[in-house]
Amino acid sequence: MRALTLILTSLFILTTTGCANNTEHAAVQQNKTEYLTYVKAGDKVPVTHFVDTQGNSIDLSKSRNNKLLILFATWCHDSQRTIKHLTASDIYLSPNVDIIGIGREENNAALDKFAQEYELNFALVADTDRSIYNQFANTGIPRLILLDADNNVVKTLIGETENVMTEVVW
Template sequence: MKRLIAISLFFTTLSITGCTSSPTLQQDVHQTEYQTYVKTGEGVPMTQFTDTQGNQINLNQSQNVKLLVLFATWCPDSQRAIKALIGSEFNLDPNIDIIAIGREENKQTLDKFAAEYEINFPLVTDTDRSIYAKFANAGIPRLILLDKDNRIVKTIIAEGENPLAEVQW
């Protein structure tokens, strides 16, 4: 019974505070202040990635607008955002490149997640948060909208019931 109560409290805390840290980290989520390190109009801090399939992604080789999704497979808000994205017009738009970056995720967890959610866009591992740390300190999912020149158009913390509501270039 104690275990059930502890698990229930954990998930209640996540749903109230958002997905600030992985369940393996020992930090007080109530004291985490969301900070975004990139600003509108700036160039994106990274333009090259390798997806879980070994494909090289170079943002400079595409003239499309881009949507970077910083997420975690264990986070309910991230799960909701990915589901919304898969079912959205953004996912089918040939003029939008979507790249999802799994914070503290490895290839195995992302491959499993991709199969379960039927994801058709590239997934990138960020096992040590080195990619995420270039964008923010806490809070997922984060949506980073880039223009065709890889300048930041908008950053969004996509928690809540309508995670794509603010996505507009």
């Protein structure tokens, strides 16, 4: 009975912390840190220039499309599920939406491998030191940030639910 209780408690902890890394997991458990989002609807996006894994410069102001920023990690099961749901959605092939994946604490090689494995057709940006991620949130991935054509935040979502893509509506 004690072993069953331990197993169930462990499963609960794992499911309530999402894809936090070990440091985040400890902070969430010790301090009951809540997931904070630093941008809200109506805000201008804090980052407008990126360099993708292929060395291409991305300037959000050059596009009049809506944009979907996905902050994720290749090792995170919630991120993997969200990417699979994205690639199966109408948004994935929409000519009116620019998608940019930002790999939190990821390098170019890991992101390129992930892009090949998941057959991704959008730019991936390595955020090796969390300098991009930290402008959007304190913890929790995947994060989806919806921007309008003027780069204003429309909505922010945490993709730890079964299919967060159903909530991606501008």
